Amino acid sequence: MERHAYLEQVTRGLWGRRAARLIQAELYSHLESCTEELIAAGWSSEDAEDEAQRRLGDPRLLASAWRRTYYAPWLNTETGLGLALGLFTGSEPWWMGVTGPWQSAIMTGGILLLALIAFGMIVRQLAQRAWAGAQFSAWSLVSAFWLAAVGTSVLIGAGHPLPPAGLTDWYGPGYIRHLIAAGSLLTGMSGLLFFSGQWALIRQRAGR
Amino acid sequence: MVDSLVPSLPTLLILRALEEAPAHGYKIVRWIEDRSDHQLLLKEGTLYPTLHQLERQGLIQGHWDQTGSQRRTKIYELTEAGREQLQADRAQWMRRVAIAHEVLWQGGV
Numbered sequence: 001m002e003r004h005a006y007l008e009q010v011t012r013g014l015w016g017r018r019a020a021r022l023i024q025a026e027l028y029s030h031l032e033s034c035t036e037e038l039i040a041a042g043w044s045s046e047d048a049e050d051e052a053q054r055r056l057g058d059p060r061l062l063a064s065a066w067r068r069t070y071y072a073p074w075l076n077t078e079t080g081l082g083l084a085l086g087l088f089t090g091s092e093p094w095w096m097g098v099t100g101p102w103q104s105a106i107m108t109g110g111i112l113l114l115a116l117i118a119f120g121m122i123v124r125q126l127a128q129r130a131w132a133g134a135q136f137s138a139w140s141l142v143s144a145f146w147l148a149a150v151g152t153s154v155l156i157g158a159g160h161p162l163p164p165a166g167l168t169d170w171y172g173p174g175y176i177r178h179l180i181a182a183g184s185l186l187t188g189m190s191g192l193l194f195f196s197g198q199w200a201l202i203r204q205r206a207g208r
Numbered sequence: 209m210v211d212s213l214v215p216s217l218p219t220l221l222i223l224r225a226l227e228e229a230p231a232h233g234y235k236i237v238r239w240i241e242d243r244s245d246h247q248l249l250l251k252e253g254t255l256y257p258t259l260h261q262l263e264r265q266g267l268i269q270g271h272w273d274q275t276g277s278q279r280r281t282k283i284y285e286l287t288e289a290g291r292e293q294l295q296a297d298r299a300q301w302m303r304r305v306a307i308a309h310e311v312l313w314q315g316g317v
Contacts, residue, residue: 057253
């Protein structure tokens with residue numbers, strides 16, 4: 001297989017072009033070192049290149065290993081936290097007055113707990129000084145979620161300028177909270193659907 | 209679980225190789241092969257995901273450098289946390305292997 005195609009296959013399924021390029025550069029250097037060593041040992045150039053790739057391994061298995069390295073952690077933690085926070089916020093039970101005080105306390109406590117866990121994870125990563133590409137991607141994703149939620153809220157507000165029943169304060173804090181909640185809920189649900197699909201796809205490819 | 213009885217051998221070997229000197233992935237593989245008289249062979253493809261995991265854990269640190277042939281290469285070096293982890297894992301490995309040896313050959317410690 002041609003080297004570029006081989007490296008493309010190894011990084012297939014990795015989101016983020018920069019991360020994929022860096023991994024490709026690292027593996028390219030490995031293949032070149034191996035090829036040079038084999039040529040020095042008497043191999044022909046073509047055979048040496050093939051052998052270097054064979055030693056590095058089946059590109060589909062390697063792609064699966066890279067996906068497990070980069071995606072499993074954030075699909076299970078950061079993204080989950082971001083989406084859960086969005087869904088909690090989107091449910092807005094205490095703002096709409098549909099629940100009793102004890103239910104409201106449980107909801108608020110849940111959100112505070114999730115926020116505390118998320119904060120703890122950031123502090124731990126900072127302490128470890130282990131800010132690799134994957135962590136940046138994960139937190140960019142959470143930030144992207146909130147940006148999308150606010151964007152969706154604005155769109156909902158623009159498309160539905162009348163306040164919902166029971167909210168008379170036109171563009172007052174209550175209506176803005178309701179819009180942000182609706183945007184968070186929509187984005188959270190879309191995000192869950194999207195990532196469930198992506199995760200299923202990754203598992204399917206890894207199983208081939 | 210048996211796997212958790214001893215630290216991961218590939219990880220231990222990678223950290224040990226980097227204890228000698230900073231190195232890129234290919235050099236790490238060759239170092240382990242040479243020092244083990246070709247008895248311990250790391251799977252080259254899975255070495256790199258392991259290196260990235262160790263880097264994320266803060267045990268090693270990578271930086272890009274140019275080789276003699278002007279090729280970009282990522283060089284890894286052991287961090288202070290990695291050095292401490294290596295010492296702890298190495299000691300645990302030696303203890304557990306000695307005990308396992310007794311159990312396997314003598315039927316108990």
